[in-house]
Amino acid sequence: MAETTPNQPVTKPPSPFVENFKTVMKKLKKNKAAMIGGYMIIFFFLVSIIGPWLTVHPVTTPDLTNRFAPPSTENWFGTDNFGRDIFTRIVHGMSITLYIGFASVAIGAFFGVLIGVISGYYGKKIDSVLMRIMDVLLAFPGILLALAIVTVLGGSLQNVVIAVAIFSIPMFARIVRGSTLAVRKLEYVDAVRALGATDVRIIFRHILPNIMSPIIVQATLRIATAVLTASALSYLGLGAQPPTPEWGAMLSDGRAYMWDSLHLTLFPGLAIVAVVLAFNIFGDGLRDALDPKLKD
Amino acid sequence: MTTNLLQVNNLKQYFPIKGGFFGRRVNDVKAVDDISFAVKEGETLSIVGESGCGKSTTGRAILRLDEPTSGEVSFNGVDLLSLNGREMRKQRKDLQIIFQDPYASINPRQTVRKVLDEAMEIQNVVPRKDRADRMMELMETVGLGRHQLDRFPHEFSGGQRQRIGIARALAVDPKLIVCDESVSALDVSIQAQVLNLLKKLQKDFNLTYLFISHDLGVVRHISDRVMVMYLGKIVEIGDKKSVFDNPKHPYTKTLLSAIPVPDPTAERDQIVLRGDVPSPIDPPTGCRFHTRCPFATDKCKEEVPELRQDADLMKDGHNAACHYIEEIESGEMKPKYK
Structure with a gap:
């Protein structure tokens, strides 16, 4: 046959996953704000892993002789109403914050993606029922919903994670449903269906891998929201219980002394702002970088 | 086969x-x-x-x-x-x-x-x-x-x-x-x-x-064989030679007359249809092609034509869904262009 391509030695071409990652990184690097956000996130991780070994002051033991000490070379961020070093507590609180952010988003994303993909793939009645449930969840302001869930379950760090996860579900479900609807109509899905593939295979091998971008972006942005909501719940006394060095709880503790000793609330507040900001600007940058329509 | x-x-x-x-x-x-x-x-x-x-x-x-x-x-x-x-x-x-x-x-x-x-x-x-x-x-x-x-x-x-x-x-x-x-x-x-x-x-x-x-x-x-469809119905079916060389349904004739001939001097007998394909939501009654067919009569508006074969004019296995295969072929019916 004349049109047959001649055989050449079998070489493995570069994987498009690596290529794709490279182009995304290239676009991301052009976006200064996103890079700053990214470096901040890396820094937060380092702090949460290494930080606790480097701090010298105790985290929870009160030192009543040294209450309300202003920032100094000894206590960088000062001490609180029990004389505990605020810097130490913020460093130790970092891992709690990241844990809440990642755990709640992971759980929320898992169920949200599952609901979204089932809704989008099967459509009809299942879709209507699931999406109306999601609408009900969406109708509540996030913090109110989380508040209600924590009130029912009881206040603890674990329950805050569950509450934030639940109110993240509808966001993921809606985005994934939309993307699934778009991908499901493509001919390659029909092609594998014509081959006799089961629904499970089609969903996990052919639909999910092709809708990862919006899920990743949404997850990054949701982490910021999750951190904020979790802090708010702790501030209201429903989340982490004292003496856990959770930032929202620290804000709450410091509130009574705000006029005399600003550093009790200022530094935990700044820490929350920094984390939320970092994830938000990184998520925005990631969205631009992953959007194939915004080439260069 | x-x-x-x-x-x-x-x-x-x-x-x-x-x-x-x-x-x-x-x-x-x-x-x-x-x-x-x-x-x-x-x-x-x-x-x-x-x-x-x-x-x-x-x-x-x-x-x-x-x-x-x-x-x-x-x-x-x-x-x-x-x-x-x-x-x-x-x-x-x-x-x-x-x-x-x-x-x-x-x-x-x-x-x-x-x-x-x-x-x-x-x-x-x-x-x-x-x-x-x-x-x-x-x-x-x-x-x-x-x-x-x-x-x-x-x-x-x-x-x-x-x-x-x-x-x-x-x-x-x-x-x-x-x-x-x-x-x-x-x-x-x-x-x-x-x-x-x-x-x-x-x-x-x-x-x-x-x-x-x-x-x-x-x-x-x-x-080997060709089947012509119009608005969800088969209008003509038969082996390739029959359909291409001896089309019996007015729609097939129209379709075939639209094939470009790679010869600029060739005389062409092109049939041009008026209007668009009607909506398949409310398809025309009777023969679905009657709204655009130059031969359509009142019978076409009411009776759905079945696929049939005229033994004299068509080979075995060649069927067309038109009431007037014979009349059109003999020249008894002339196309009406308004």
């Missing part, structure tokens, strides 16, 4: 139009409305017609990619529409499809190796240890190099991708392949290559094709 591999009886495919507050079924798009035909083993039956006449829908309904509303699709004696999910998945081994858009028909995240491997794994046609050899064989069969096995779809041209699509269909040793506008998206030179490949494969593997196309030139090249 005598047994009917595929027999379609009274196939209907209605798509509901939902409306109102509770999403009630307001009306239907009657994409395919009560058609019956048969495909013999080893032949190529082409379905032609303009956009929206239901040709792709017919192909998809036969493969149950969309569930047909009613009818019977009997393949090798098995009624496909009565099978449950598991049985149907098994049966799919014998029925494959090659799509129109080579850019949309392959998962962009799978290498060719994965695409072919998955096809064989799903139907479990080749033992795992022999799959690599079979893949090499398939690549050669469709005219691709072995070294291209580990490449991703975006590294191929449209024609090459279409070959991958063909290789995927062949991987499960099918009996019937539905080619849904399979060459329409390709350049003319590539079209010829792919068509010749399809012809060669048919000879080598005794394949049966249901070839869906709007390109009459392509259809003339590849078909």
Whole structure:
């Protein structure tokens, strides 16, 4: 046959996953704000892993002789109403914050993606029922919903994670449903269906891998929201219980002394702002970088 | 070449139009409305017609990619529409499809190796240890190099991708392949290559094709028999020679007169239709073509013409759905152009 391509030695071409990652990184690097956000996130991780070994002051033991000490070379961020070093507590609180952010988003994303993909793939009645449930969840302001869930379950760090996860579900479900609807109509899905593939295979091998971008972006942005909501719940006394060095709880503790000793609330507040900001600007940058329509 | 591999009886495919507050079924798009035909083993039956006449829908309904509303699709004696999910998945081994858009028909995240491997794994046609050899064989069969096995779809041209699509269909040793506008998206030179490949494969593997196309030139090249559809109905069916050289339905005549002749000096007797195809939501009563047919009478508006054969004018197996085959042929009826 004349049109047959001649055989050449079998070489493995570069994987498009690596290529794709490279182009995304290239676009991301052009976006200064996103890079700053990214470096901040890396820094937060380092702090949460290494930080606790480097701090010298105790985290929870009160030192009543040294209450309300202003920032100094000894206590960088000062001490609180029990004389505990605020810097130490913020460093130790970092891992709690990241844990809440990642755990709640992971759980929320898992169920949200599952609901979204089932809704989008099967459509009809299942879709209507699931999406109306999601609408009900969406109708509540996030913090109110989380508040209600924590009130029912009881206040603890674990329950805050569950509450934030639940109110993240509808966001993921809606985005994934939309993307699934778009991908499901493509001919390659029909092609594998014509081959006799089961629904499970089609969903996990052919639909999910092709809708990862919006899920990743949404997850990054949701982490910021999750951190904020979790802090708010702790501030209201429903989340982490004292003496856990959770930032929202620290804000709450410091509130009574705000006029005399600003550093009790200022530094935990700044820490929350920094984390939320970092994830938000990184998520925005990631969205631009992953959007194939915004080439260069 | 005598047994009917595929027999379609009274196939209907209605798509509901939902409306109102509770999403009630307001009306239907009657994409395919009560058609019956048969495909013999080893032949190529082409379905032609303009956009929206239901040709792709017919192909998809036969493969149950969309569930047909009613009818019977009997393949090798098995009624496909009565099978449950598991049985149907098994049966799919014998029925494959090659799509129109080579850019949309392959998962962009799978290498060719994965695409072919998955096809064989799903139907479990080749033992795992022999799959690599079979893949090499398939690549050669469709005219691709072995070294291209580990490449991703975006590294191929449209024609090459279409070959991958063909290789995927062949991987499960099918009996019937539905080619849904399979060459329409390709350049003319590539079209010829792919068509010749399809012809060669048919000879080598005794394949049966249901070839869906709007390109009459392509259809003339590849078909054994041709079926012309208009608004969800079959208007004419017969072997290629009969339909192309002795068309009996006014619509077929119109369609054939639209084929460009590569000769600028040739005198052409072109029939130009007025208006557009009516909506398949409320198709015209009687003969669906009566709104645009230059020969239409009151009878056409009321009575649905059945597919029939005039023994004097048509060969065996050549059928057309028109009330006035004889009158038009004898010149008794003249076209009325308003």
